[in-house]
Amino acid sequence: MTAVDPAGRPVIPVADRADRADRERQVLDRIDRARRRRPRVREERITMSHGAGGKATRTLVEAVFLEAFRNPLLEPLEDAAELSLPGVRTALTTDSYVVSPLFFPGGDIGDLAVNGTVNDLAVAGATPLYLSAGFILEEGFPVADLVRVTESMRDAAARAGVRVVTGDTKVVQRGKADGCYVNTAGVGLISRDVVLGVARARPGDAIIVSGPIGDHGITIMLARGELDIEADVCSDTAPLNGLVARLLDAVPDVRAMRDATRGGVATILNEIADAAEAGVLAHEDAIPVRTEVRGACELLGIDPMYVACEGRLVAVVPGEAADRAVAALRADPLGADAAVIGHVTDGPPGIVQLKTAFGGTRIVDLLVGDPLPRIC
């Protein structure tokens, strides 16, 4: 006989509900297995999502580039590759810059191109030394703008202590590019005795960001002038090699560092959970976000966790070294707001969970699609 409640409706027996929970668990496990399948590009053409730093980007990189070039140096997909030249440990990286607009509050494509590559080397534990600079210019691009870009590259290089030692220029017909694109490659020396990599993260490790997140992405979005929102924010573009040196001085056994660019901090947390085959638990309350950035994100319906930074690093350090690491970062103006935002856990592997400020729990997955067009 079916039990009924006072209003005459059947009451679902408890056993059924437990069974439901079981079935839900099974579905979640099945999804988990599906997510671990080898990535495959399903699209017939490149879409904007392939450049957004989220799932589509990762699929493209793993299914097309890694598949073609697969080798042990490329495979970890860290920000820079470590090369073994006789006697020295060397890091090599490259990055292209297509930001629109070219000039924005806090910087321009020039210092972005230098800082971005410097940072990729720095978070690989290398001291950045030499950069190349390749320019793709559109017919009709003002020379004055090119000079302005070049001068800010010069200044950024001086600030980071690197030299631009080789370069290339190509000009394409009007309409075949958008003003000016820059590519930089960088070489650095790994003189410290460090071994870094997100796969080294293990349960109990602390995850730290070096400052407020999302400044760059929001600045670019507002600078595009399409939103009629004004906010007092500027890009955080900055060289992080000094900050990294401080951190490694204080905590030589840092497990991994990442430069939080496209895809934001959320993407890096997912990379950590994936590579380390561990869980990650972050606390929304602990993540530094400027009020202006939060406000803009609320209005636009985007999550600051996914918004790009250009002068912030995420570090994984052993749990007991967390305080030392934060103190070392805070001693530098670029790391003044550094904070522990979460931990590596023995929770479900590959899954990033967030304790929300509201007190609930949710997943933080890789981004699908592209909320912000061309930000770096």
Next chain:
Amino acid sequence: MRFVDEYRDADQARALAAKIAALCEPGRQYKLMEVCGGHTHTIYKHGLEDYLPESITLVHGPGCPVCVIPMGRVDDAMHLAARPDVIMTSFGDMMRVPGSQGSFFDAKASGTDIRMVYSPLDSLKIARQNPDRQVVFMAIGFETTAPSTAMTMLRAVAEGLTNFSVFCNHVTIVPAIKAILDSPDLRLDGFIGPGHVSTVIGCRPYEFIARDYGKPVVVAGFEPLDILQSIYMLMLQLSAGRCEVENQYSRVVPWDGNAVALRAIGETMELRPYFEWRGLGFISHSALRVRDSFAAMDAERLFSVPGVRVADPKACQCGEVLKGVRKPWECKVFGTACTPETPIGTCMVSPEGACAAYYNYGRVERHRVPEAAVAGSAVAGSAVGGDR
């Protein structure tokens, strides 16, 4: 941050959780539907279900504008956009909705001129910049977005723009709620009423739900405390045997709605005799079309559209998810064939879609707060989200 943080306060949430739990009759199960996709998004994004006892189940309703667009309409839009003389403009979350030949994003990558806009007014800017082409705005949404489409049409008239038109897919919320209430396979105890829609239509249109169907309705705001308080208000009604329309979101929603916005809609649009909803089928008087007096701005009349009805993919169970009959994870293709990257159904596309919200935020063991455990809830503490 003001006007945000005070509505996300964890202490207040725990206090409300205790009050809600206390109102649950032992052994009774409660099914409450949040009609609006914005609420679904909030519930998952903030992990709100951690504050509810196991005996309360939230059922996700059809109020997600992108989710209810049938495939045939996407194909029609694609047909319009493919014309060389047309620039199609669309809200961002429409861009990934699959038609039978792919999404707007796929079409864009193949060279179709589809541009993402944040406001329909942006379309007018594009129209001014491209006087030799017709700019067609893909208008979607409930009464929430219809006024901005209407205002854009009125502005275009005032400016004398002749190269702007609207492909109108606006729908109305009340017929959809009625369809769910008339659906035989779902038994609900009450409704968390849509907030944004109600800023336009007010609370009166829901009175039939209480009067004719005997279900309480509480119109709710979009912050997590708003929703929790609305659930509390519903539980108060249920425990007292009351059945009324109440307004939790009174800081924004006037009881009688927004007369100016309603007038703008009425001036430019009129009810269609019927319209197809994804998963729900044809519902009479459930959508808007451009009025005859604005025929020059009606893309459906300016250009011929195929108007072919396209059946949903066989595997897709969006209809049952939209009606709340099936949980997202109970769909056969959920999370494996159908994911946010490769959506089969619309519910997996929009961040407001129940499937996307659950996939992106909800695939997690529940950590129910102690306040939510009461006599009457079967298992206290952490469960594997058995009642989602």
